[in-house]
Amino acid sequence: MQSKSETSDASRIIILDEHTANRIAAGEVVERPVSVVKELVENSLDAGATQITVSIEQGGKELIKVTDNGCGMTREDAILSLQRHATSKIRSASDLKAIRTLGFRGEALPSIASISILEMITKHESQPAGTRLEVEAGSITNLESVGAPQGTTIIVRKLFFNTPARLKFLKSAQTEFSHIAEYVGWFALAWPTVSFRLLHGGREVLSSPATGQRLNSIVEVLGKDIAKQLVEVHYELPGVRVEGFVSCPSLTRINRRDQIFFVNGRPIRNKIIAHALDYAYRGLLPSGRYPVAVLFLEVPPELVDVNVHPAKSEVKFSNEQEVHSAVYRSVNMALTTGAAIPTISEHAEPLGKPAPISSEQADITSKLFVPWPDAATQQHIQPMNLSAFQEALRRRREQALSEISDVGEDSWQKGSGVPVEESPVPEADFIAPRTVALTGVRVIGQARNMYVLAECDDGLLVIDQHVAHERILYDQLLRFDAESRSAIQRLLTPITISLSASESTVVRQRLDMLNQAGFDLEEFGRDTFILRGAPPQLKPSQAEAILRDIIAELVELSVERHLIVRSDQVLITTACKMAIKAGEKLDDREMKQLVEDLLKCENPFVCPHGRPIIVSLSNWELDRKFKRT
Amino acid sequence: MDAKKITPLVAQYKAIKEQYPDVILMFRLGDFYEMFGDDAVTASRELEIVLTSRSQGYAADVPMCGVPYHAVDKYVAKLISRGYRVAICDQLEDPKKAKKIVKRGVTRVVTPGTVLEDGMLDAKSNNYLVAVTSEPELYGLAVVDISTGEFAVTEISQKNGSRELLDEISRLAPAEVLLRELDWDLEAPIRANTTAVVTKYECDSFYRKPAKDFLLEHFHTESLRGFGAEQMTAALEAAAMVIDYLRQTNQNALASISSMSTYSTSGFMILDSAARRHLELTQSLSGTTKGASLLSVIDQTKTAMGARLLRKWLDQPLLDVEAINRRLDAVEELYTNVLSRKDVRDQLGGVQDLERLMSRIVAETATPRDLVAFAQSLKKVPSIARSLEGSRSERLHTLREALDYLESIVELIERAIVNDPPAAVRDGGIIAQGYNSELDELRRASIDGKSWVAALETRERERTGIKNLKVSYNTVFGYYIEVTKPNLHLVPDEYIRKQTTTNAERFITPALKEIEAKILHADELAAELEYQLFCEVRSKVAEEARKVGKIARALAEIDVLSSLAEVAALRGYCRPVVNESEEIRIKNGRHPVVEAYLQERFVPNDTYVNCDSDQLLIITGPNMAGKSTYLRQVALITLLAQIGSFVPADEATIGVVDRIFTRVGAHDELASGQSTFMVEMNETANILNNATRRSLIVLDEIGRGTSTYDGLSIAWAVAEEINKISARTLFATHYHHLNELEKELRGVKNYRVTVREEKDRIVWLRKIVPGGTDKSYGIEVARLAGIPQSTIERAREILKELESDRTSRGLVDGRTKIKVREETLQLTLFSLDKHPVIEELENLDITTMSPIEALNKLYELQKKLSKDGLPGR
Ligand SMILES: Nc1ncnc2c1ncn2[C@@H]1O[C@H](COP(=O)(O)OP(=O)(O)OP(=O)(O)O)[C@@H](O)[C@H]1O
Numbered sequence A: 001m002q003s004k005s006e007t008s009d010a011s012r013i014i015i016l017d018e019h020t021a022n023r024i025a026a027g028e029v030v031e032r033p034v035s036v037v038k039e040l041v042e043n044s045l046d047a048g049a050t051q052i053t054v055s056i057e058q059g060g061k062e063l064i065k066v067t068d069n070g071c072g073m074t075r076e077d078a079i080l081s082l083q084r085h086a087t088s089k090i091r092s093a094s095d096l097k098a099i100r101t102l103g104f105r106g107e108a109l110p111s112i113a114s115i116s117i118l119e120m121i122t123k124h125e126s127q128p129a130g131t132r133l134e135v136e137a138g139s140i141t142n143l144e145s146v147g148a149p150q151g152t153t154i155i156v157r158k159l160f161f162n163t164p165a166r167l168k169f170l171k172s173a174q175t176e177f178s179h180i181a182e183y184v185g186w187f188a189l190a191w192p193t194v195s196f197r198l199l200h201g202g203r204e205v206l207s208s209p210a211t212g213q214r215l216n217s218i219v220e221v222l223g224k225d226i227a228k229q230l231v232e233v234h235y236e237l238p239g240v241r242v243e244g245f246v247s248c249p250s251l252t253r254i255n256r257r258d259q260i261f262f263v264n265g266r267p268i269r270n271k272i273i274a275h276a277l278d279y280a281y282r283g284l285l286p287s288g289r290y291p292v293a294v295l296f297l298e299v300p301p302e303l304v305d306v307n308v309h310p311a312k313s314e315v316k317f318s319n320e321q322e323v324h325s326a327v328y329r330s331v332n333m334a335l336t337t338g339a340a341i342p343t344i345s346e347h348a349e350p351l352g353k354p355a356p357i358s359s360e361q362a363d364i365t366s367k368l369f370v371p372w373p374d375a376a377t378q379q380h381i382q383p384m385n386l387s388a389f390q391e392a393l394r395r396r397r398e399q400a401l402s403e404i405s406d407v408g409e410d411s412w413q414k415g416s417g418v419p420v421e422e423s424p425v426p427e428a429d430f431i432a433p434r435t436v437a438l439t440g441v442r443v444i445g446q447a448r449n450m451y452v453l454a455e456c457d458d459g460l461l462v463i464d465q466h467v468a469h470e471r472i473l474y475d476q477l478l479r480f481d482a483e484s485r486s487a488i489q490r491l492l493t494p495i496t497i498s499l500s501a502s503e504s505t506v507v508r509q510r511l512d513m514l515n516q517a518g519f520d521l522e523e524f525g526r527d528t529f530i531l532r533g534a535p536p537q538l539k540p541s542q543a544e545a546i547l548r549d550i551i552a553e554l555v556e557l558s559v560e561r562h563l564i565v566r567s568d569q570v571l572i573t574t575a576c577k578m579a580i581k582a583g584e585k586l587d588d589r590e591m592k593q594l595v596e597d598l599l600k601c602e603n604p605f606v607c608p609h610g611r612p613i614i615v616s617l618s619n620w621e622l623d624r625k626f627k628r629t
Numbered sequence B: 001m002d003a004k005k006i007t008p009l010v011a012q013y014k015a016i017k018e019q020y021p022d023v024i025l026m027f028r029l030g031d032f033y034e035m036f037g038d039d040a041v042t043a044s045r046e047l048e049i050v051l052t053s054r055s056q057g058y059a060a061d062v063p064m065c066g067v068p069y070h071a072v073d074k075y076v077a078k079l080i081s082r083g084y085r086v087a088i089c090d091q092l093e094d095p096k097k098a099k100k101i102v103k104r105g106v107t108r109v110v111t112p113g114t115v116l117e118d119g120m121l122d123a124k125s126n127n128y129l130v131a132v133t134s135e136p137e138l139y140g141l142a143v144v145d146i147s148t149g150e151f152a153v154t155e156i157s158q159k160n161g162s163r164e165l166l167d168e169i170s171r172l173a174p175a176e177v178l179l180r181e182l183d184w185d186l187e188a189p190i191r192a193n194t195t196a197v198v199t200k201y202e203c204d205s206f207y208r209k210p211a212k213d214f215l216l217e218h219f220h221t222e223s224l225r226g227f228g229a230e231q232m233t234a235a236l237e238a239a240a241m242v243i244d245y246l247r248q249t250n251q252n253a254l255a256s257i258s259s260m261s262t263y264s265t266s267g268f269m270i271l272d273s274a275a276r277r278h279l280e281l282t283q284s285l286s287g288t289t290k291g292a293s294l295l296s297v298i299d300q301t302k303t304a305m306g307a308r309l310l311r312k313w314l315d316q317p318l319l320d321v322e323a324i325n326r327r328l329d330a331v332e333e334l335y336t337n338v339l340s341r342k343d344v345r346d347q348l349g350g351v352q353d354l355e356r357l358m359s360r361i362v363a364e365t366a367t368p369r370d371l372v373a374f375a376q377s378l379k380k381v382p383s384i385a386r387s388l389e390g391s392r393s394e395r396l397h398t399l400r401e402a403l404d405y406l407e408s409i410v411e412l413i414e415r416a417i418v419n420d421p422p423a424a425v426r427d428g429g430i431i432a433q434g435y436n437s438e439l440d441e442l443r444r445a446s447i448d449g450k451s452w453v454a455a456l457e458t459r460e461r462e463r464t465g466i467k468n469l470k471v472s473y474n475t476v477f478g479y480y481i482e483v484t485k486p487n488l489h490l491v492p493d494e495y496i497r498k499q500t501t502t503n504a505e506r507f508i509t510p511a512l513k514e515i516e517a518k519i520l521h522a523d524e525l526a527a528e529l530e531y532q533l534f535c536e537v538r539s540k541v542a543e544e545a546r547k548v549g550k551i552a553r554a555l556a557e558i559d560v561l562s563s564l565a566e567v568a569a570l571r572g573y574c575r576p577v578v579n580e581s582e583e584i585r586i587k588n589g590r591h592p593v594v595e596a597y598l599q600e601r602f603v604p605n606d607t608y609v610n611c612d613s614d615q616l617l618i619i620t621g622p623n624m625a626g627k628s629t630y631l632r633q634v635a636l637i638t639l640l641a642q643i644g645s646f647v648p649a650d651e652a653t654i655g656v657v658d659r660i661f662t663r664v665g666a667h668d669e670l671a672s673g674q675s676t677f678m679v680e681m682n683e684t685a686n687i688l689n690n691a692t693r694r695s696l697i698v699l700d701e702i703g704r705g706t707s708t709y710d711g712l713s714i715a716w717a718v719a720e721e722i723n724k725i726s727a728r729t730l731f732a733t734h735y736h737h738l739n740e741l742e743k744e745l746r747g748v749k750n751y752r753v754t755v756r757e758e759k760d761r762i763v764w765l766r767k768i769v770p771g772g773t774d775k776s777y778g779i780e781v782a783r784l785a786g787i788p789q790s791t792i793e794r795a796r797e798i799l800k801e802l803e804s805d806r807t808s809r810g811l812v813d814g815r816t817k818i819k820v821r822e823e824t825l826q827l828t829l830f831s832l833d834k835h836p837v838i839e840e841l842e843n844l845d846i847t848t849m850s851p852i853e854a855l856n857k858l859y860e861l862q863k864k865l866s867k868d869g870l871p872g873r
């Protein structure tokens, strides 16, 4: 980080000459609120700030406020900073070659000011009083002195108020905010010597105090559960230095969203780095799983081309080869020697089964080579109670996944040299009705007693038998009517079921729904119920066991949420408990029936819990993989 | 009243009420607690419940009101919070079994200092009962919180009269204070200093032995040496009063008082009640408890125990540099080690109030839910210990060591009690399957009975040929057989008809009822057994009270330390250097509370003050500039440092301070019958009498409440006196003349808060710089505050006049006349007052003037006249 004296020297602002201004591809600096945040925070960092607070209202549509304790500006500088192509950072085109500071175009502030109502409060060390400036659509409406501590606060209100087209393009406040949260998180990761605070609607979403330790920032940004399972990497080659953290193979993700790369402090995307990382994990991860990585590269500025996109997210290296091998070697070394396990991971337990630990070495090996948890365990690795920040990031990810057309995953694969078999983002493969039509479906067989394999006119289908059945049952329960009532099977002898106090409370509250689900259940003395009939889908001998399962789960739900279980929860739980389990062998007739029933469902793709039911491989994809197209 | 007309019930009531004349008696009658007579009038008013009157065997109507028994806690709490005491009179036998009138008696007296029910307590502060006794030269004080089992005694000197006692009581902020008849003169001052209810202690000499013996008996010990209190006769008397009072009011609570500690007020920084209030430590001056206090800003504790301990720390900053640094080391370690801090805090989040749970367990009022919460909290202990593994700081290490895992207790509770038990203790459903075979058998009997009933349906269908015969249950008749109308002709003779509905009739049979009775009996026995088993488990757990207490204290401290670390990280505080020096040196200090609530950014300021070269800082500056804020900021930073917290500054060195004195703003204490000025002078006297070289004094304007000259003179003299004491002092004042002290006294330094005048407006720059000021901008502030423009303009005119007066006459003084408004315009030139030249002439002392001087003076006066233009010239 720069010291204040250096930067305050650089803070003399000079208007760039035409030539220089034009050399910089202006593009559209401000695309959405996050662009504003990014520009303002970069300015703060360039001013040598050690504390930066970002306050957001309405996802940044109402207000974006960035406060820093950097060197601040004198009154003339403040006025100058609002003029186009004024920058304190580059003086001529030749300076562009060695861009070290983060913001460099000198056009961010004027651009932002031209499309918003902007207020600036700034105070430079050399002056006793601060300056307050108000700007509306680019013109200064107020200028006065204020008492203020050293540093700058910029408040951007009503972004895009005079550009309705842009305004219309903005997503929901939550979505816009999740972009901001992600970006501020990146800043926090890259600048452990700077305190970052992010607030949304007055609520603190991220606080990353300046501790100077990268791992601490990772704790704040990615959460402590992830941080505990990281190993440190460190490596240097001429022209490139790599530092950061990558996950033990026990911690994986289904996509690359938790791979965050920085070049010279700037968050970037780069296929070379991603590939080198994959390469280092070759053979350590199951297909379709990706490591978590936070990597910081230092590369001489003249070897990095950052000016490819106004969002500065994609970079090109002149020394690709070195970058690749530095990343590969650093990660490989960390994974194989385990030399750099961070001290605080002492009490980290791999989230899978805890392995016995005899010595430190054993500890390391156990961490590195515990068998990867299966998909079911992976679910638990997602921290269950997400912080607001993580919640925002989660949204961001989900949203990113829905924008499949984004900078395609293709680019990760191209130029990698090695064919990447597994499709990187399995969720994107949830069959969408538009891609594969479910016509001419024919069962082929059962795999691992879990999946029903089938083909259809457009390709291959893999159907999860449990969730498929769950969907079928759920739909039936929802359509409960007189006909279904007559279908209820009477038990030969009614069964009395005695329950605990809490169980009977829940059952009493939800007796109606259980009845609808086909259980003819009635109160029968204190904490006791009588079961006279069971849903037709069940063997009578199973009825009691399954009902008890359902009740246990309902109690769990009500305890967890502290409220009465929602009625659809009762039905979902019932459907789930009654459904065929994974691991049950099905005969041809059963499979056929299952698929037939499934196709009748309104939504055969997603189960009531929201999990996918069908995964497809289209004929086109198949042929392409075999190089037939 | 005619005795003949009194029913036995009324007689019983009167007999009991006689023993409790000055408390509200709640008398259990059926499902209600009833109050009669004056009690009823009071209660109906305070509780907003309807007052009725019924002739309960009295000749005249007696007012009465009642509350349902299940909601009684809520009503009692309300009465207690209004300062009343309540006696609960319960039925001592089962009304069904009573032969004649149900036996009744007072089971407990609820007073503000003896409540134990969760709903009546504030989780985040202690609920203290204090007893005070006096001896020649000494006060004895005992303090107990029965909800946590804390019990301590101390003795306090009378060398400053009752002041030190009152300071200590106000620190404790008790809910109730006990006084003997002979100490009743303390009642008024205690009431003035606290919100406590003061209760007269009445010694029941039948029970009450001399203090020492009485205590020996209570603690079941041979001597009091173990408590270190043997010689403290005054304190022991107070302790005995507390124990005896608890015996009288809440017998159950006595069990949780298992030990007694002694303490001395001398190990801590002294903060008198004025300082506590002025610095807004736990309460903002504007009155509301929470508001913006220092506590509200720095309290990030996760448990109620931690919250209470933090409040205690805040009230008792340390003096011992080593002890302070031990805390600071621990905070620093948790500050730097983010992962273990987060881990610890996450785990603490699942820890309930072990202290209060334990007290209820010991007092036998804990519910099954309490026990489950208790076990779940204890279960967190090992993982908290694990998160602190490898801690380097001494304090954390010690605390970690104290974290025993009481596995057997947890195991017992988990084995005995179901996961999610009901709150009630007598209705069963508490004890887990498999814990007790007898219980399991009873339950089986009940289940078997029910299965028999269930099977009856099939049997009876076959026997009677009624296809849709059904056996059902409802709470009114229990089990019955239902037959629809068309089948009624098939009903056998032994069926007994019970009810007819639209489509069916309901029957019972003797056999069915017999089984039902068995079921009910088994259920009843089971519930009784469950209660018994539950009580056993509870007493088993109660045996561990001491160990649990130790763990709870360690958890509380870990919570406080990690909370301080969290705040430091969150708010950007730094670790202060705390030492024995005589300096306070702060770089870029901030006011922790103002900073937290301010919309704009807080302007940080430096401070340097010591006991000689920079001892007395005179701080001047316009209204609203930030003088008061700055003063308190220095005091708060010092205080935070001495509780072992990081401080809102970039750097700070604090030479420990034995006492913080404050004299802040003018404020009336009409309640104590003192005027603004009197309060001010009292506080000032206190400072001059008690400050030492080690003290920190914060004077925010002295002498404001009197005439300018008096005020200035007092301020000046006080400053001189404080300079002699050499205590580090910050003195904010509007008397700019005090700036002259800098030249006269060593150690006095002038500072001012900067402002800038801009057009018709002033800009507060909030920066403290060396040097004096001479302008107050009071009118500008008045304008900001919304005083009408015309008034403001008038004030400006007057100010101008006064200022021009000042140039010729020196100080603004009482003789200056302000001219009547209407005349202003004309009269400025033709003043009705004596012309200054004439006045000056009058004042000339010609006898001491040399001729040349006289000549010069004459010339000067003449010039003045020609400039002003005297009328008639
Ligand atoms: N350092 C500071 N930075 C920012 N705001 C401040 C600062 N100090 C004070 N203020 C603001 O100014 C307000 C007035 O401050 P304060 O009451 O300390 O003034 P004062 O000089 O004591 O005024 P008076 O002479 O009227 O008593 C505070 O409530 C606070 O909002």
Ligand SMILES: [Mg+2]
Pocket (backbone or CB within 6 Å): B627, B628, B629, B700
């Ligand atoms: Mg003031």
